Amino acid sequence: MTKTPDAEVQSYVLEEQIGFLLRKAYQRNSNIFLTLVPGNLTTMQFSIMRQIAVGGPISQNRLGRSVAMDGATTKGVVDRLIARDLLTARRDPEDRRRHLLSLTPQGEALITEAVKAAARVTAETLSPLSSSEQDTLLRLLSRIT
Numbered sequence: 001m002t003k004t005p006d007a008e009v010q011s012y013v014l015e016e017q018i019g020f021l022l023r024k025a026y027q028r029n030s031n032i033f034l035t036l037v038p039g040n041l042t043t044m045q046f047s048i049m050r051q052i053a054v055g056g057p058i059s060q061n062r063l064g065r066s067v068a069m070d071g072a073t074t075k076g077v078v079d080r081l082i083a084r085d086l087l088t089a090r091r092d093p094e095d096r097r098r099h100l101l102s103l104t105p106q107g108e109a110l111i112t113e114a115v116k117a118a119a120r121v122t123a124e125t126l127s128p129l130s131s132s133e134q135d136t137l138l139r140l141l142s143r144i145t
Contacts, residue, residue, distance in 0.1 A: 029125045037117045039110045044077050049103060049111045057100035086110060
């Protein structure tokens with residue numbers, strides 16, 4: 001015989017919780033991203049490549065912090081991008097213990113196309129909202145991150 005959940009469990013509406021709604025919104029964004037962005041890039045790979053494209057050569061540690069990834073995740077993403085010949089690592093001439101990450105010519109070409117597509121991803125993800133609602137959502141999300 002199954003026990004009936006208590007009142008607190010019954011009154012908790014999963015579909016109204018921030019985590020549930022953020023996960024669904026992220027799933028929507030991820031599906032659109034995978035459809036529109038070229039090169040079979042993940043959102044994390046895209047973020048890393050975009051940061052390097054804008055900021056130039058950067059250490060892996062600093063890069064991870066700039067895209068809000070822990071060290072182990074950053075290393076795995078970077079290793080996969082190096083294996084795909086989209087990134088290269090070279091010793092920092094100022095600190096031989098550190099490596100600087102750069103885009104390869106293939107990586108530069110891909111991120112240029114991917115950024116164009118990423119703008120469409122954002123527009124499509126937010127398309128159910130009015131312009132004012134989009135601004136509000138983005139402003140509020142930036143406050144809780």
